[in-house]
Structures are given as structure tokens and as C-alpha cells.
Amino acid sequence: MSNVFNFSAGPAMMPKAVLEQAQRELLNWQEQQTSVMEVSHRGKLFMELITQADKDFRELYHIPDNYKILFLQGGARGQFAALPMNLANNKGKALYLTSGHWSSTAAKEARLFTDVEEVNILKDGKLETGNLDFSDVAEQYDYVHYCPNETISGVEIFDVPNVGDAVLVADMSSNILSREIDVNQFGVIYAGAQKNLGPAGITIVIVREDLIGNARKETPSIWNYEVQSKSDSMINTPPTFAWYLCSLVFKHLLATGGVTAMAKRNREKAALLYAYLDQSDFYQNNVAKNNRSLMNVTFTTGDDELNAKFVAEATAAGLQALKGHKVLGGMRASIYNAMPIEGVQALIAFMQKFEAENK
Numbered sequence: 590m591s592n593v594f595n596f597s598a599g600p601a602m603m604p605k606a607v608l609e610q611a612q613r614e615l616l617n618w619q620e621q622q623t624s625v626m627e628v629s630h631r632g633k634l635f636m637e638l639i640t641q642a643d644k645d646f647r648e649l650y651h652i653p654d655n656y657k658i659l660f661l662q663g664g665a666r667g668q669f670a671a672l673p674m675n676l677a678n679n680k681g682k683a684l685y686l687t688s689g690h691w692s693s694t695a696a697k698e699a700r701l702f703t704d705v706e707e708v709n710i711l712k713d714g715k716l717e718t719g720n721l722d723f724s725d726v727a728e729q730y731d732y733v734h735y736c737p738n739e740t741i742s743g744v745e746i747f748d749v750p751n752v753g754d755a756v757l758v759a760d761m762s763s764n765i766l767s768r769e770i771d772v773n774q775f776g777v778i779y780a781g782a783q784k785n786l787g788p789a790g791i792t793i794v795i796v797r798e799d800l801i802g803n804a805r806k807e808t809p810s811i812w813n814y815e816v817q818s819k820s821d822s823m824i825n826t827p828p829t830f831a832w833y834l835c836s837l838v839f840k841h842l843l844a845t846g847g848v849t850a851m852a853k854r855n856r857e858k859a860a861l862l863y864a865y866l867d868q869s870d871f872y873q874n875n876v877a878k879n880n881r882s883l884m885n886v887t888f889t890t891g892d893d894e895l896n897a898k899f900v901a902e903a904t905a906a907g908l909q910a911l912k913g914h915k916v917l918g919g920m921r922a923s924i925y926n927a928m929p930i931e932g933v934q935a936l937i938a939f940m941q942k943f944e945a946e947n948k
């Protein structure tokens with residue numbers, strides 16, 4: 590294994606075994622003497638690929654038969670708009686539970702299409718969530734939206750908000766397939782692929798069937814869940830290579846113990862890093878313990894110059910992309926599914942050394 594580790598928040602590292610398989614198959618996919626990106630998306634072999642990808646993803650996440658899985662374009666941001674177009678057509682309003690940058694951005698986009706009420710679920714503005722029981726008000730809305738993992742601040746919400754029988758929508762862009770969930774608790778789950786699923790350019794939408802077919806009539810076909818669902822997510826030419834890579838990631842995950850085994854590894858990696866941060870008086874993580882993300886670990890020395898030095902020296906030592914998001918500063922280690930525990934261990938060793946040299 591190379592001793593370079595990529596902590597990018599997204600596009601993020603892919604499983605090495607998947608990249609190697611793609612490399613092996615690049616010039617001769619399925620004995621076609623051509624690559625997968627050069628064949629028709631409607632051809633028999635590609636249709637078999639997407640059928641298998643659907644089956645594998647369903648198996649990985651225990652997705653019941655009354656949910657459709659769409660593979661779309663436009664990223665998670667495309668869904669910020671698609672959701673109200675498809676769902677906000679009975680009561681004409683949606684409730685957005687906000688906990689940071691991405692949930693707030695989703696609410697802002699939804700306002701272009703529907704009435705939005707926003708509730709900040711961070712307790713006293715701290716990086717900790719408060720009460721998540723909305724069962725008394727949720728029925729007034731067409732849906733309730735939240736983001737279980739805020740990628741920038743590293744705030745993860747482990748308890749699913751209680752919305753009674755209302756429709757719960759989750760942006761799982763940065764924690765999909767990272768731990769087990771009960772899909773039945775959600776009306777829609779969506780995620781851009783570029784963290785845990787594959788490369789950028791493809792977006793997964795898991796949508797309960799009874800929520801399909803209610804889009805406003807001016808909804809563009811590419812954003813219409815009903816149209817996409819009826820045409821196997823192929824109303825236009827799909828990003829075939831990205832879809833193929835996702836299919837390899839699913840197979841790889843199934844072969845390595847599925848989501849349960851992955852969740853165990855993810856908990857171990859995160860526990861190691863947070864334990865190190867907690868015993869150090871040089872670095873701080875400002876997220877409440879119950880909301881610490883398993884995927885994005887944010888930390889700072891509290892000094893911008895020292896943070897910049899940390900990032901530069903870490904990069905030189907083979908620990909890439911640790912600079913925090915520009916809206917927050919500091920550092921962020923994204924330790925998605927593909928990050929091996931050796932990467933976290935190498936990061937901690939570097940942090941110890943840097944602390945000793947700069948304290």
C-alpha cells in the first residue's frame with residue numbers, strides 16, 4: 590500500500606480494488622474489445638449492469654420493494670430543486686430542519702419552488718442537535734427535510750427525526766452506506782455519489798413509490814421522478830462510466846462484509862481519531878460528542894497560521910486534502926468508507942509529531 594492518503598471531502602478516494610478492476614477492464618469490458626463508456630446505454634450488457642447495480646444496492650441497504658432507486662445527474666444540488674418540484678404539491682409547504690451549510694442551502698433552493706419553514710435544530714447554535722421530535726407539526730407539510738451528515742462542520746445526526754406519518758427526506762450525500770439505517774423511516778433518501786458511492790457525476794435517489802407521480806406539471810422531465818422511474822433513469826443519456834464505477838463499489842462492499850462490517854470499521858476509525866483529539870490540548874474538535882461525524886472529522890489548532898503550516902507539512906508527508914472548507918477554516922479529515930484504518934493511524938502519527946514540534 591502506498592503511504593499517501595487522500596482525506597478529500599469529495600470527490601473523495603475510491604476503493605483501490607475498484608480502481609484496479611476498472612483499470613483492468615478499461616480497454617476490454619465484457620470481452621467487447623471496447624470500454625464500458627463506449628457502448629450504448631440501452632444495449633443488453635449495459636442494461637444488465639444497471640439491473641445488477643440496482644439489485645446490489647438494494648441488498649446492501651436493505652431497500653424494500655416499494656422503493657425505486659434512481660440514478661440521476663445534477664448532483665445533490667439538483668435534488669435540492671427536484672424535491673419540492675416532485676413532493677410539495679398537496680399542502681404547498683415543506684419543513685427544513687437545518688444544522689449547517691448543506692441543510693440551509695437545500696432550504697434556500699427549495700424556496701424557489703415552495704413555501705419553506707426552517708427550524709434550526711442546533712442547540713443554542715452549538716454544534717450539537719437538540720430535540721428532534723416534530724411529530725406534532727410534521728403533518729402540516731408535504732415533507733420534512735434534513736441532512737444527517739453536515740460535511741463541512743462534521744456534525745452527524747444519528748437519531749432519525751420523529752415526523753410521525755409525515756414524509757421524511759434525507760440528504761445522505763456524505764454518509765450514505767456508512768452505517769446501517771432503516772430505509773422504511775424515509776420517504777426519499779438522496780446522495781451525490783462522489784463520497785461513498787463512486788465518482789462525481791451521478792446521484793442516487795431512493796424514493797418510496799407512493800411519492801412518485803405527483804410532480805407539478807412544469808417539472809422538467811429530467812427532474813421528474815415518475816418519468817425517470819418509468820425510463821430506468823434514462824430519459825437522457827446517463828453518465829454510464831460513473832454508473833459502472835458505482836456498480837463496482839457496490840460489489841466491492843458486498844464482498845467485504847456489506848454495510849454492517851463497513852459501519853464497524855468506520856466507528857473504529859472515527860473513535861481512534863476523536864480519542865486522539867480528546868487527549869490533546871493542542872488540537873480541538875468543537876462538535877458535541879453525540880453528534881461527531883464518522884465521516885468528516887474537523888479540528889483546529891485555534892491559530893490560522895499554525896493550521897496553514899499543518900496542512901502544508903501534512904501534504905508534504907503524503908496526507909492530502911486536510912484543509913478545512915473555506916466557510917469554516919481549520920482542518921477536516923474526511924474518512925469515508927474507502928479510507929483504510931492505516932490512513933487514520935498515519936494521520937494521528939503526523940499530528941503527534943506536529944504537536945511535539947509546534948507546542
Ligand code: PMP
Nearest residue numbers: 664665666691740760762763781
Ligand atoms: N449535500 C451535502 C451533504 C454535501 O456534502 C454536498 C457536497 N459536498 C452537497 C449536498 C452538494 O452536492 P453536489 O455537489 O453533488 O451537488
